[in-house]
Amino acid sequence: MDDIVITGSNPTLSQDIKTHIGSQFHTKDTGPLKYFLGIVMAHSKKGLYLCQRKYTLDILRDSGFTSTRPADFPMEQNLMLSDSNGTILSDPSPYCRLVGCLIYLTVIRPDIVHVVNILSQFMHQPCQPHLDAAHHLLHYLKGTPSQGIYLHAMSALHLTAFCDSDWASCSMTRRSTTGYCIFLGSSPVSWKTKKQTTVSRSSSEVEYHAMAVATCEITWLSYLLKDLGVQSSLPVPLHCDNQAALHIAANPVFYEHTEHIEIDCHVVREKVFQGLIAPTKIDSADQVTDLFTKSFGRPQFLQLKSKLGIRGSGPSCSTLRRSISCHIQIELIFLI
Template structure:
């Protein structure tokens, strides 16, 4: 997309040499690839959308929304690419005509591929995966013919920054982990492993590279696996929150994880090592609850902008009863007086009826998948509850096996 700029000062492009190297050049148009071009392009495009009656979401400034006569249209912008969706199909053609009058745009049709994410449509729902991206990673790393693995990491594997010999070329490890980080956009089943591997970017060693190769073997076996968003699923949210207490052998800090569902489909997940050392598992769980609460709060703002706010308190599943008591009853002063004040946002949101904590059995805690390395049986048991699908493994007759944490069914999904 060509965007005009009023003023821009830049250095000569690579390969262009003059005798006076101290000169800079004033551009009348932005050059694609410059740092200023992306900011100027977003500014020009967002200004045009606001002139057309769109408003920017306060939860995501790249999301533009317009409500008109009971219908809505949404535009998600990323640099010079954007996605348009709507509740009324006639609105898209109107918006496209208005944009064509101001910019040179190209209509790529129904969304099938965006930023490395493959999209498959059907009446049953929407399927997202990164199969091509995975195959490219395997090819670049030379693991196209590797033996498949059942899990992304060996059970109870403990990595540290002292065992093993340092890598001769650490850049290969850093590049590989960087590629894997983006893969977690559609693969919550590998987020824990990637989180562990990313902690050794400063000085990777051979055991770290071996663990990364094990993850590649798992990706080889599940390259076609992705997330399925059912069109018949409800829009009732629910959250799961858990931690692995003092799991880091180097710092003794706990690992926090959460997964938030909209109906039967996961829409947000994260795993992170806590910033401080907790004195007890309830305290560590309370800190984990605070992080998940902030994410639920943000999602509530986003859903409100989309026109479908959370009406009822979000069911929030936690397997630590003491942490739930601390969150609902602030009388436990001796146990909480040393905890940072921002963690007490949990009690505030419970009082405001935004979340509703529920005790769940430890063996039913889905988030164990993103907080620790599990054995094969436990891993696949929890992974089956995350609405994962594999379009490369038909169940016969062109049907696709559909498994959710609510039920199991077989649906015929013709792809566009």
């Protein structure tokens, strides 16, 4: 490890920790946090803005897309990719290297998580349509290199969760896609998109599995906030747009058609009984997690993206530019 961030509410204690580490190892204090592992931090009294602008521009430069035409959304609507259509790439290494870089970009960019999840499923044998889809994503990144997450300083410290699934979305295996997003106040702090490991015969089953996965993440985050001394209001609203899944969570009696998801039922019901979560019905039009399980055209994509809290610039564009400029100067110093 050669990079570390020290934070806390007690400046004296933080300084003592840095002094102790410096007495044991050769370290260098670079001052207030501005750049860490490819992530730019722009501070203000109103909050903290996180983006990966320089990392995104590096990806575009390495791929030869710095002068390309930008796109408004990351993936063509209703595009179905499989491992049997198109010509197999003679050299898969550029595709694999590109997807590997894009995976790290999802740390701050939840708007591209669904696309990167699909592209990563073809790294064993990429074809030309897969590369074309990856290039379309680069067109989208060309128009949005500075977009990231804004963490509000005065936001309420309570969790809100959304979960959703796309039933049998994989054309090759007919497995479903699960997605969830969890907010701390108005800022997204945890999100995930993953293809389920088994084939489900009902949409209620896949929706309930998404609810169970989100419940496990909520449990972990609640423990983390408790360890940090943050009092979060309970129960945590868990928004789901499937009425059948909500009925299963509320019904204490197992029926024959729910025996195959018994473990998920116990996970969710136990947390409901403990008062940790409160499953809540939400309209499909307000389900922000759709962005993690489906591809949309421009109007729907921009609408869901705005609800996620993704912004094109932080509290001050000039602050962000100074942070990036400062990092570039530091890199030049090390190169010299």
